[in-house]
Amino acid sequence: METLEQIKTRLGAALPLTKLDILPNECPAGERSLLVESDRAFDVAKFLRDDAQLKLDYCSNVTGIDWPEAKIKTKVKKMVLVEGAEKEVEETIETLRSGHLEVVYHLYSMELKHGPVILRMRTENRTDKTHLPSLTPLWRGAEFQEREIFDLYGVIFDGHPDLRRILMWDEFVGFPMRRDYVAPDDFEYEPTPHDEVLVEAKKHYPAEPKAEVKA
Amino acid sequence: MSSLAAMPPKSFEVKPKLDESGTPIGELLEISMGPHHPSTHGVFRMDVVLDGETVVKLKPVFGYLHRNHEKIGENISYLASMPYTDRLDYFCSMTNNWAYALTVEKLAGLAVPERAEYIRVIMAELTRLQNHTCLIGFFLQDMGALGTPMMYAFREREKILDIFESVSGARMMCNYMRFGGVRVDVNDEWIAQTKKVVSDYSKFLDEFGTFLTENEIVLARTQFIGVMPKELAVNASITGPMLRAAGVNYDLRKVDKYGIYSRFNFQVPVGEHGDIYDRYMVRVLEMRESIKILEQALRDIPAGPVMDPKSKLRGFRPKPGEVYGRVEGPKGELGFYLISDGSPNPYRYRVRPPSFVNLTVLEDMCLGHRISDAVVILGSVDIVLGEVDR
Numbered sequence: 001m002e003t004l005e006q007i008k009t010r011l012g013a014a015l016p017l018t019k020l021d022i023l024p025n026e027c028p029a030g031e032r033s034l035l036v037e038s039d040r041a042f043d044v045a046k047f048l049r050d051d052a053q054l055k056l057d058y059c060s061n062v063t064g065i066d067w068p069e070a071k072i073k074t075k076v077k078k079m080v081l082v083e084g085a086e087k088e089v090e091e092t093i094e095t096l097r098s099g100h101l102e103v104v105y106h107l108y109s110m111e112l113k114h115g116p117v118i119l120r121m122r123t124e125n126r127t128d129k130t131h132l133p134s135l136t137p138l139w140r141g142a143e144f145q146e147r148e149i150f151d152l153y154g155v156i157f158d159g160h161p162d163l164r165r166i167l168m169w170d171e172f173v174g175f176p177m178r179r180d181y182v183a184p185d186d187f188e189y190e191p192t193p194h195d196e197v198l199v200e201a202k203k204h205y206p207a208e209p210k211a212e213v214k215a
Numbered sequence: 216m217s218s219l220a221a222m223p224p225k226s227f228e229v230k231p232k233l234d235e236s237g238t239p240i241g242e243l244l245e246i247s248m249g250p251h252h253p254s255t256h257g258v259f260r261m262d263v264v265l266d267g268e269t270v271v272k273l274k275p276v277f278g279y280l281h282r283n284h285e286k287i288g289e290n291i292s293y294l295a296s297m298p299y300t301d302r303l304d305y306f307c308s309m310t311n312n313w314a315y316a317l318t319v320e321k322l323a324g325l326a327v328p329e330r331a332e333y334i335r336v337i338m339a340e341l342t343r344l345q346n347h348t349c350l351i352g353f354f355l356q357d358m359g360a361l362g363t364p365m366m367y368a369f370r371e372r373e374k375i376l377d378i379f380e381s382v383s384g385a386r387m388m389c390n391y392m393r394f395g396g397v398r399v400d401v402n403d404e405w406i407a408q409t410k411k412v413v414s415d416y417s418k419f420l421d422e423f424g425t426f427l428t429e430n431e432i433v434l435a436r437t438q439f440i441g442v443m444p445k446e447l448a449v450n451a452s453i454t455g456p457m458l459r460a461a462g463v464n465y466d467l468r469k470v471d472k473y474g475i476y477s478r479f480n481f482q483v484p485v486g487e488h489g490d491i492y493d494r495y496m497v498r499v500l501e502m503r504e505s506i507k508i509l510e511q512a513l514r515d516i517p518a519g520p521v522m523d524p525k526s527k528l529r530g531f532r533p534k535p536g537e538v539y540g541r542v543e544g545p546k547g548e549l550g551f552y553l554i555s556d557g558s559p560n561p562y563r564y565r566v567r568p569p570s571f572v573n574l575t576v577l578e579d580m581c582l583g584h585r586i587s588d589a590v591v592i593l594g595s596v597d598i599v600l601g602e603v604d605r
Contacts, residue, residue, distance in 0.1 A: 027536025027555070028324030057449050061539060061567040063552050104552070106539050110449050110465045116539065141452020143575050152283075167278035167604060176283055 001114040002053065004032055010051075015043055023120065033104065033118035041121045042133045042159075048107060048117060049138055056107040056117055059139035063106075064149035066178045068126065069099040099126040101155050105135065105142070123155060126178075134160035152177035232266060243271065250279050254357050254590040257600030261577075261589070268585045273578045280604035288564030293319055293394070293531050296564065301388040303566060304602040306346050309338040309379070310544045312392035317473060318540030318551040319394045323533040325526050331396040332475045333516040337409065338379075338391065339542075340505040340512070344416065345375040346545035347456075347498040350597050351423070354495065357594040358436050364427075371419050374412045381405060395526030406513060413509045420502060428499070437491035441580040441592035444489060451575045455547025456501060457596065460486035460493035467543035478515075479508045491595045532559055546570050546597050566605060570598040 002010075008020050021035040036044045048056045071094050080089045101123045108115030123130045134157035136143045146157045147166040154175040157163055165172060174181060193201040232240050249260035258279035264272035284303065288296045300315045301308035313335050320327065327335075352368030376386040382401055383391040391398055427433055443453070448461040458465055466483040468476040484500035486493030533555045541550035547569025554563040573596050581589040 025536050026534060027322050027538055029321045029538050030536070031539065059452055060541070060548060061550050061552060061565070063563070063565045065554065065563050106550075106552070110463060113465070113470050118539075139452065140447070140450045140575060141572055143451075144571060152285075167281040169278070177286055 001112075004034060004117070007048075007054070007117065008034065011044060011047060014047055015040065018044065020044075031116065031118060033120050035120045035122070038121045038123070038132050041119070042135065042138075045105070045119060045135050045138055048119070054117070055109045055111050056115065058108045058110045058115075059105055059135065059141045060108050060116070061104075061106040062142050062145035062149065063104045064153040064155060064177065065102040065104065066126070066153060067097065067100055067102060068179050070097050071095070072097050100124065101126055101130055101153055103132055103146075103149060103155060130154055131156045131158055133158055134163075136160050151175075154178070241267065248589075249276075255593065256353065256598055259593075259598065259600055259603070261593070263586065263589065265586060268587075270581045270584055270586060270589050273581045273589065275574050275577050277574075277600065277603050280600050282605070284566060284605040285564050288566075289561060292559045293533070293561060294528050296561075297392070298388065298390040300566075301390055302601055303568065303605065304544070304546065304549075304570070304599045305387055306349060306599055307342045307545050308387060308389045309342045309391060310542060310549065312389065313339055313474075314540065314542040314544065314549045315551050316392040316394055317542060318538055318553055319533070321540050322536060322538040322553055322555060323394065323526075323531075325395040325523050327396055327474075327523060328520050329475075329517050330400070330519040331521040333512050334397050334401060334521065335392065335474055336476070336479070336512045337509060337516075338389075340509045341375050341378060341409070343505045343545045344502055344509075345372045346597075347502050348372055350498065350594075351427070351495065354591070354594040355427070355433075357590050358433065364423075367419075367423070371416070374415075378405070378409050378412060381408070393522065393526070393528065394531070395523030396521045400521045406516065409509075410513050413506055413513065416506055417503070420499065420506075424499065428496075433495075434492065436588075436591055437495060437595075439488065439490050440584060440588050441595060442488060442490045443576060443580055447576060447579060448489065451579075452572050453547070453576060454569050454573070455544070455597075456497045457494055457547065457573055459484065460497045461489035462486055467541060467548060471541070473542055479511050481505075481507050491591060494595045530559070532557060537563075541567070544569055546599070546602075547573055566602075568602040568605060570596065571603045571605075574598060574603065 004022050008022060011018065011020060018040045019037050023033045023035050025032050048054055073092050073094055076091050076093055078089055078091050079086050103121055105119040106116045107119060121132055123132055132155055134142070134146055136146055136157070137159060143162070144166060146160055147163060149155050150157060150163055151165040151168055152175055164170070168176070234240050244265045246263050246265065247260060248263055249255040250258040255261070260276040262274040262276055263270055284299060287299060297312060297315060300311040303311050348368045348371050352365035355364040356362070379389050380386045382399065382405055383389040443457070443461050445462050448458050449463060453461070462485055464483055464485050467473065469483055481504045484497050484504065486497050535555055535557045537552070537554040539550060539552045541548050548567065549569055550567035552563070552565040552567065553561045556562040577593065577596060580592050584592065
């Protein structure tokens with residue numbers, strides 16, 4: 001199969017003005033991935049599916065990932081003048097990563113038996129701009145998996161034919177797979193509450209009746 | 216594959232049939248099959264709209280066994296997830312273990328000793344045998360052969376579960392594989408016992424085949440029912456015996472050659488029509504191929520260690536990175552996607568369950584068939600709700 005750089009060059013020629021990044025991966029297997037802008041993602045995916053050399057006809061896996069806002073510490077080596085002599089000093093730089101939700105597609109080809117090409121797209125933030133284009137019109141196999149990501153992460157897939165909750169019930173509020181999700185205070189899971197469960201459970205007990213005064 | 220065209224989204228509006236003057240004949244009946252129904256193989260519900268007895272709309276509803284397996288995986292260490300994978304597809308715990316171990320090995324760059332690779336192949340193929348056997352039993356139960364075929368299937372399954380029990384201590388929740396090998400070694404006695412079970416298995420398959428393969432009722436209930444075209448199967452990410460029954464030769468044991476599958480001589484059975492009968496037949500032939508693999512593996516298994524000395528179970532912290540690993544489970548492609556941030560827990564732990572994705576086309580297969588056929592079609596998909604709901 002072509003390398004990711006070759007695919008990127010050909011994508012750039014076929015779809016000009018598309019911003020594409022190749023993300024590194026440091027693990028031994030080292031499968032790198034292609035990050036696309038969400039508004040061009042559908043065209044990129046269509047190209048990958050229909051291109052004669054790639055023919056990525058099989059969308060194996062769709063994953064949602066939550067990246068909340070975080071301070072990322074990176075260590076940088078710097079030359080500093082200390083008492084007239086140059087010395088190497090390690091400095092830690094903190095950068096603020098804006099929060100976003102990410103969806104990853106693992107694409108393979110059943111016809112040419114190669115892969116994977118890993119496609120990622122990101123939402124603008126985690127609160128109100130969580131729209132991404134649905135790739136279900138291209139690969140039906142993404143239908144349930146995108147529904148699952150909508151259900152558990154709250155990514156809204158535009159163009160999905162049937163976007164409903166799939167594992168949780170329809171009335172459920174919240175997105176349980178997000179990193180900051182707090183499970184509701186379920187005091188009843190312990191049949192005989194004790195210790196901290198008892199403290200929690202007592203909040204739900206009715207107020208103790210006042211001692212009745214005999215007339 | 217001739218065309219790669221995407222399948223158009225289905226229309227959700229359904230109307231009853233019209234007579235010549237354009238007035239509807241009768242009314243549509245909406246019924247909810249399940250979640251507690253013997254034919255749904257667990258707590259699974261189908262919202263079916265019927266015109267007479269014909270299915271005009273079908274929506275699968277699940278999530279009754281949902282426990283957020285992936286969130287649990289993010290909150291515990293890599294090793295602690297291993298017993299949880301047993302509970303995904305509780306018929307095939309050995310394959311689930313292997314898929315997870317394989318992914319973590321890819322993430323951390325661990326090598327597996329020769330003997331452990333052979334043991335893994337033997338376990339995976341035994342799992343495939345018992346899964347397909349049970350499936351055929353259940354499947355006949357769905358067609359109305361109550362009890363008897365399932366008892367015969369379970370009789371054979373017991374023998375394989377005994378093999379699992381004698382090496383891992385558990386019959387179903389084996390928790391046997393570790394990153395970089397397997398937990399305990401097998402002895403010669405165990406190999407002799409397994410050889411005997413494997414050599415007897417073809418006899419059982421012959422017996423099963425005599426009763427079923429040309430059985431008139433089986434033919435009438437399965438041929439040309441629930442047909443899935445090749446293009447739809449590929450487009451909808453169907454994997455496993457269902458995909459191969461539709462005529463696509465795609466088996467990860469041949470494509471990825473994970474483990475040591477490139478050393479064995481076996482074939483991949485492929486169907487022609489993509490109907491229920493092909494799905495049944497592909498599974499039967501796959502069992503015959505599994506027996507071939509097992510005979511070769513049991514003959515060639517070398518002596519040696521069963522764990523990579525570099526792997527450590529406690530304090531395991533792989534370097535940051537991400538990896539997707541997949542194996543050919545009995546039900547289809549079972550994948551794990553892990554993101555490590557260098558901490559003892561995975562940052563993201565994702566399971567790609569085969570039967571969850573295979574359910575995508577349930578409606579397409581059932582439309583236009585009778586409600587009693589919908590039961591058999593669901594049986595031929597081979598779902599386990601522990602894996603669908605996670």
